Amino acid sequence: MAESTLEQPKPGIASLTPDELETPPLSLGQLTWRRFRRHRMAIFGSVVLFLIVIYAFGGMLVFSEAYSNRTETGARLQAPSREHPFGTDTIGRDILARTIYGGQISILIGLTAMLVELLLGVTIGAMAGYFGGRLDSVLMRTTEAVLVIPQIFLLLVMARYFAQSIPNIEFLGRTFSGSVLVIIFVIGITSWPYLARIVRSQFLSVKENDFILAARATGTSTRDIIFRHILPNSIAPIIVSATLSVAAAITLEAYISFLGLGVRPPTATWGNMLEGAYNYVESAWWLWFFPGLLIALIVLSINFLGDGLRDALDPHSRAI
Amino acid sequence: MDPKRILEINNLRTRFHIAEGTVYAVNGVSFALNAGETIAVVGESGCGKTVTMLSILGLIPIPPGEIASGEALYNGHDLLKMTESEMEQIRGKDIAMIFQDPMTALNPVLSIGRQIGETLRVHLAMDKQAIRQRSIELLEQVGIPDPAHRLSEYPHQFSGGQRQRAMIAMSLACLPSILIADEPTTALDVTIQAQIVELIQQFREKMDMAVIWITHDLGVVADMAERVLVMYAGFIVEEALVDDLYEDPRHPYTQALLAALPRVDRRRDRRLLSIPGAPPNLLVEPKGCPFAARCELVFDRCRAEMPPLIQVAPNHHQAACWIDVTTGRKR
Numbered sequence: 001m002a003e004s005t006l007e008q009p010k011p012g013i014a015s016l017t018p019d020e021l022e023t024p025p026l027s028l029g030q031l032t033w034r035r036f037r038r039h040r041m042a043i044f045g046s047v048v049l050f051l052i053v054i055y056a057f058g059g060m061l062v063f064s065e066a067y068s069n070r071t072e073t074g075a076r077l078q079a080p081s082r083e084h085p086f087g088t089d090t091i092g093r094d095i096l097a098r099t100i101y102g103g104q105i106s107i108l109i110g111l112t113a114m115l116v117e118l119l120l121g122v123t124i125g126a127m128a129g130y131f132g133g134r135l136d137s138v139l140m141r142t143t144e145a146v147l148v149i150p151q152i153f154l155l156l157v158m159a160r161y162f163a164q165s166i167p168n169i170e171f172l173g174r175t176f177s178g179s180v181l182v183i184i185f186v187i188g189i190t191s192w193p194y195l196a197r198i199v200r201s202q203f204l205s206v207k208e209n210d211f212i213l214a215a216r217a218t219g220t221s222t223r224d225i226i227f228r229h230i231l232p233n234s235i236a237p238i239i240v241s242a243t244l245s246v247a248a249a250i251t252l253e254a255y256i257s258f259l260g261l262g263v264r265p266p267t268a269t270w271g272n273m274l275e276g277a278y279n280y281v282e283s284a285w286w287l288w289f290f291p292g293l294l295i296a297l298i299v300l301s302i303n304f305l306g307d308g309l310r311d312a313l314d315p316h317s318r319a320i
Numbered sequence: 321m322d323p324k325r326i327l328e329i330n331n332l333r334t335r336f337h338i339a340e341g342t343v344y345a346v347n348g349v350s351f352a353l354n355a356g357e358t359i360a361v362v363g364e365s366g367c368g369k370t371v372t373m374l375s376i377l378g379l380i381p382i383p384p385g386e387i388a389s390g391e392a393l394y395n396g397h398d399l400l401k402m403t404e405s406e407m408e409q410i411r412g413k414d415i416a417m418i419f420q421d422p423m424t425a426l427n428p429v430l431s432i433g434r435q436i437g438e439t440l441r442v443h444l445a446m447d448k449q450a451i452r453q454r455s456i457e458l459l460e461q462v463g464i465p466d467p468a469h470r471l472s473e474y475p476h477q478f479s480g481g482q483r484q485r486a487m488i489a490m491s492l493a494c495l496p497s498i499l500i501a502d503e504p505t506t507a508l509d510v511t512i513q514a515q516i517v518e519l520i521q522q523f524r525e526k527m528d529m530a531v532i533w534i535t536h537d538l539g540v541v542a543d544m545a546e547r548v549l550v551m552y553a554g555f556i557v558e559e560a561l562v563d564d565l566y567e568d569p570r571h572p573y574t575q576a577l578l579a580a581l582p583r584v585d586r587r588r589d590r591r592l593l594s595i596p597g598a599p600p601n602l603l604v605e606p607k608g609c610p611f612a613a614r615c616e617l618v619f620d621r622c623r624a625e626m627p628p629l630i631q632v633a634p635n636h637h638q639a640a641c642w643i644d645v646t647t648g649r650k651r
Contacts, residue, residue, distance in 0.1 A: 210424040219412030232429045
């Protein structure tokens with residue numbers, strides 16, 4: 001309630017106006033921030049994530065992309081040194097520079113795969129949940145059909161199937177291996193079913209509320225009911241799920257790239273830097289240690305962040 | 321057609337097909353509403369008052385709902401035959417509805433300003449500045465202090481009464497010609513109730529708006545309505561002017577209802593009467609008079625045949641009963 005009628009007036013405040021007596025109620029955003037702030041691991045995760053992003057994108061200013069791709073056969077498999085702080089790889093490329101440019105691609109893949117997943121998952125889940133009936137059955141059976149195929153298997157088959165056909169692409173003055181697009185597409189198209197289910201269940205419960213009936217009674221169109229009334233009420237689990245799916249996409253990319261089916265060199269990602277590193281697990285630890293560490297850190301920090309968001313956005317949580 | 325008649329409902333039947341069978345919620349309801357008139361629809365919970373109104377507005381979910389028959393003529397156009405997009409034009413603009421519980425009828429994640437503005441945006445295609453200006457005026461008119469500031473607040477920052485006022489501002493934004501008020505005071509405490517009734521009455525006079533007031537509070541009815549429809553188990557059992565209904569109820573159910581109501585002008589030592597039994601199971605297809613099982617005057621024909629709603633007294637006083645309750649004679 002807006003009025004804090006339960007609070008007993010304290011002595012000495014009689015001169016204040018009612019407006020001054022009452023602390024202004026917190027908006028939903030402020031409440032969320034308060035709860036998020038209490039979540040130490042989430043704050044830790046946000047900070048680490050922020051540092052990694054600074055590392056990947058700020059590093060561009062120090063090393064050029066050409067440098068990260070330059071092979072130096074005379075300097076193969078060098079251990080970390082002053083000249084190459086993270087060492088060099090099997091064909092003499094600087095690992096520090098490659099983790100920087102690889103990080104950009106990994107983060108990019110994580111974010112765009114999440115967007116593809118959001119687009120598919122939210123649309124399909126919303127349609128199924130709102131319209132129900134036959135459309136719901138068709139969409140949900142499709143969702144289940146995608147779910148029963150192991151995602152990794154589907155990923156590998158699709159990555160292999162599409163990999164040959166895509167040429168390199170120019171974007172922002174840089175050349176990317178076309179396989180980046182393939183990976184984004186493949187990850188997006190295999191990970192939406194969980195999100196679709198979450199969105200559907202949200203829509204099923206939110207659409208039964210009186211305020212939806214009231215909104216319809218004022219002549220609000222179906223499109224506005226879905227996007228302006230139900231979706232904002234379902235946004236919390238969607239945000240959480242989207243956050244966690246960025247981490248999942250980064251892991252999946254690393255996984256397929258490690259198996260040699262992911263992003264093609266010379267474009268670096270943290271995943272394809274691991275490719276072949278297993279031959280040198282003992283002899284050249286720096287090959288796998290730095291990209292591996294970065295993957296572990298970013299996934300961990302995104303998961304902490306998602307966890308914090310889950311608690312902070314939960315409307316049932318009373319903790320302030 | 322009477323030029324003043326803006327809404328005419330004929331033989332409306334609404335059913336719901338659910339797992340347990342078919343719910344016969346509204347069973348042939350007919351009534352008419354003139355421009356600027358206030359009618360009250362009274363009856364106990366589950367008697368089909370709300371379902372009737374939602375059917376008229378096309379807000380019954382189909383399936384499981386089904387409008388088995390009937391027409392709802394708004395200025396001569398049948399609302400029940402309109403497409404969804406035609407109905408969207410009517411809802412909120414020509415016919416608005418306010419709901420019983422202001423705690424749940426406002427979207428918790430949208431600001432009050434956005435919810436009031438939505439009606440204006442949808443129907444009047446106003447620009448942002450004009451919407452804001454009009455929303456402030458509306459909030460002011462419904463008696464919310466400091467409206468400019470409160471537009472950006474959320475429903476949880478409003479008290480129950482304020483929310484109902486905001487709901488009223490929303491429904492009246494486009495100056496509808498009919499307002500359906502579905503028990504708008506039930507969830508509020510008594511002093512606020514009186515204020516809300518007062519507020520709607522003011523608007524009705526200012527805008528010459530017709531009001532359909534759904535309630536189970538016969539006290540409120542006496543205050544504001546001109547005519548009353550009494551509903552029971554999906555039927556209209558009696559229709560009369562307010563005074564006629566109170567002084568001369570012609571249906572046994574109405575008589576029993578009024579006998580159950582405490583009145584200041586009656587002797588205090590009389591016990592209030594209650595109606596024995598329970599309303600009929602709506603899952604059974606109605607046959608005969610729905611009140612037969614609880615009626616003292618019941619005879620064979622009541623159980624076999626539903627009595628039609630016929631004129632029983634002057635001023636279009638109608639009742640649906642096989643017995644003339646004033647004389648005890650069968651019709």
